[in-house]
Amino acid sequence: MTSPEMATLLGLVLAHLSGDFLFQPHRWVESKQRHKLLSPALYWHACLHGLLTALVLTLAGSGLGIILAGTLFVAISHALIDLGKTYLDSNRLRWFLLDQLLHLLVILGLWLTWLGSLQPLFEMFAWITTPRALTLAGAYLLVTRPMAIAIALAMRPWSDEVNDPGTLAAAGARIGMLERFLVLTLVLLDELTAVGFLLTAKSVLRFGDLRESSDRKLTEYVLLGTLLSVSATLALGLLVRSLNLG
Known part of the structure; x- marks a missing residue:
């Protein structure tokens, strides 16, 4: 795996962490928990993640098609995952970890699509079984x-x-x-x-x-x-x- 490929993956993860923990006001979290599907914060938050993803893909030199597809994929999936979390007990560690795991799986899927290869998964599986x-x-x-x-x-x-x-x-x-x-x-x-x-x-x-x-x-x-x-x-x-x- 080359450095630019790894840099893109780390950039997507950093964009997610920034959108979820750095740029998300507490009032958005409360609004999503209280109003769920009707909360404007849910959609603002999803759009923020989409924009951050678009920025990373643009810096990685991606084509317009993958940028638009990646932006929509991350924004829509993030909204759906966060909406599902609003129906669970937000004070439970298990649901927080599940929420973050699902987001990271989305990022991994996007990165593999951008990469156009499943080779990193095969390499990881080969290392795990050593x-x-x-x-x-x-x-x-x-x-x-x-x-x-x-x-x-x-x-x-x-x-x-x-x-x-x-x-x-x-x-x-x-x-x-x-x-x-x-x-x-x-x-x-x-x-x-x-x-x-x-x-x-x-x-x-x-x-x-x-x-x-x-x-x-x-x-x-x-x-x-x-x-x-x-x-x-x-x-x-x-x-x-x-x-x-x-």
Whole structure:
């Protein structure tokens, strides 16, 4: 894939992000949610995305036909997707992610049409099915729920001995997943020093709470859980690096 082709794809994505988050006033969002199909903001917003798409395609040196077709395709699809979202709970993360995924699929379809080839999809599929990509996917999958369950089982003998009131439900498990995700990424990037900074930052954040609690068992429990989580992730990351699959 050449640089101009990739630049066009990134330009289309940037145009979408600008239209959805930079140039869309909050009153447009409220208007769409309240009036749905009758909201003028729905159509202004769709036209804005169409114009931004036309700008990117023009800068990419596209012909008039593809510019007009791309503009209409993005504008109409964006209006339909946003209209569908107005009938869903806008406060749910799942619907926000689905909305953005649909928009990005539209952009991908437009880009492939502009490119006149499905070769990038074949190349992506070929890379996804390589041993290296599958190993990386497996490693990141392991540091989420599977490792969280394993650590919880390993810590069970001491979990009944500690009492940590005032914490968010399931927050510890989610923090642990994010922590392991970051540690694995840093290990794969050979940035082991940054892992130390991550542990230091977490220790600083937890130090005040643990000191105020005056609960030695809780302190030991948190320390043991953190070390177990980080050690397991470090070992997994180093194992993946040692495999060095092509």
